[in-house]
Amino acid sequence: xxxxxxxxxxxxxxxxxxxxxxxxxxxxxxSRADLIAAEDTRVTAKLLRHIAVKRPMTPYxxxxxxxxxxxxxARLGSEAIALVSDAGTPMISDPGFKLxxxxxxxxxxxxxxxxxxxxxxxxxxxxxxxxxxxxxxxxPSKEKARADAIAEVATIRAxxxxxxxxxRLGAALAAxxxxxxxxxxxxxxxxxxxxxECVTGTLAELAERYAEHGPKGEIxxxxxxxxxxxxxxxxxxxxLLREALARLPVAKAAKEVAAATGLDRHDLYNRALELKA
Numbered sequence: 001x002x003x004x005x006x007x008x009x010x011x012x013x014x015x016x017x018x019x020x021x022x023x024x025x026x027x028x029x030x031s032r033a034d035l036i037a038a039e040d041t042r043v044t045a046k047l048l049r050h051i052a053v054k055r056p057m058t059p060y061x062x063x064x065x066x067x068x069x070x071x072x073x074a075r076l077g078s079e080a081i082a083l084v085s086d087a088g089t090p091m092i093s094d095p096g097f098k099l100x101x102x103x104x105x106x107x108x109x110x111x112x113x114x115x116x117x118x119x120x121x122x123x124x125x126x127x128x129x130x131x132x133x134x135x136x137x138x139x140p141s142k143e144k145a146r147a148d149a150i151a152e153v154a155t156i157r158a159x160x161x162x163x164x165x166x167x168r169l170g171a172a173l174a175a176x177x178x179x180x181x182x183x184x185x186x187x188x189x190x191x192x193x194x195x196x197e198c199v200t201g202t203l204a205e206l207a208e209r210y211a212e213h214g215p216k217g218e219i220x221x222x223x224x225x226x227x228x229x230x231x232x233x234x235x236x237x238x239x240l241l242r243e244a245l246a247r248l249p250v251a252k253a254a255k256e257v258a259a260a261t262g263l264d265r266h267d268l269y270n271r272a273l274e275l276k277a
Contacts, residue, residue, distance in 0.1 A: 005032045005080035008109025009100065012082045013089040016116045016218070017192035019050045026113050027051045033082035037072060039094060043086045060099070069099055076108040087218070089117045093137045093163060118191055119161045122220035125198040126186035129225055132158035139164070139172055146172070150179035160223040166214035169221075173210055176223060177203035184224040190217040232261055241272050250276055 010029050015021040030036065031053045037060035038044035044057060060068055060083070072081060083090050083099060090096040103110055123130050134156055140146045153160060164172050169187070176185070185206055188198040195217075199206065203223065232240065240260065244253035250272045257272075258265035 002032060005029065005034070006109060007076060007078050007080055008111060009076055009103045010080060010082045011090050011096070011100070011110070011112045012084050013113060013115030013117065014044075014047055014084050014087060015192065016087045016118045016121065017190065017196075019047065021116050021192055022047065022051065023113070023115050026115055027053075029082055029113055030055065030084075032080065034079040035075065036082045036084060037068075037099075039085045044084055047084075060096075062094070065098065069102055072099060073102050073106050073108065076103055076106070087116075087118070089115065092117055092119060092135070116192070118163070118218060118220050121191045122186070122188040122198070122222050123159065123161060125188050125191070126159075126222040127200065128159050128184060128186060128222055130159065132225070134158045134160050136160055136162045138162070139175070141168065143171075143175070146175050147179060150175060154180055155226065157225050159225055160221075162221040162223075164219045164221055166216055166219060169214035169219055170207065170210045170212070172221065173203060173207035176221070177207045180223060180226070183226065186222045187215075187219060188222065189215055189219045191220070193217070232263075237261070237263075237268075237271070238275060241268065241275055245272060245276060 010033060012026050012029055014026065030048065031051065033055055036044060036055050036057045038057050039061045041057045041059055048055060058068070060072070075081060083096055085094050085096070091100065100110060119135050123133060134153060136149070136153065139149055139162060162172070180203060182202045182204060184200070185203045186198055186200045187206055187210070190196045199209065201209070237257070240257050241253060244256050248256065251269060254265050254269035254272045257263070258268050
């Protein structure tokens, strides 16, 4: 006889395309859950058919989450509930985090079953730096709000990862090219599916490629980090040192400016002594 699951919330990552990517552990949890809270029960039903499982399901998505969450949290005290999104890892660009927050506040058990994530998969395809990256979700659809969102992250020294739809891809890439300049980027789509592709180039090149017709399928944009900033000019450097010297001793002022600019602390110390004199 199959051992029942302990009551609690099970966060289950599901395939982003290829159903073969469902982990054995995820399949086991789905087959034994008392209830599956699904973004779209029709999509999850296809996954359950793939593993020859039938389980009770309830919709849990943007439009009903606030209404359904209290009842789900109450049931977690005596039932094992699996949370799934249509594809990938729950809570990456969906409302699941509020369920986890409320479940934890109620003292419920929470377990994660990791697996596919389109953002991370696209990073592995892009050939861009992965030591630091920032996930931005979807950019705003309105031009001004989109430009403001891009300006907020323009100076962050990390690769940027965004989700986008085919019809909006050209406009998004054009806005990124305008706001971020000639950075290297990649457009990945249909990840793990038969027609998976990852097209690379500068933001301007990709914007031109997709200006007329956006491709079909789920799309992830990856943008490389900004290049090295040019060293500050002498006048700017002196201004930085004077400002620091107004607050700090010479050695500490030189150390602070060195950390901010990447310049040699010994050279900055000597220049700070000249300015102090």
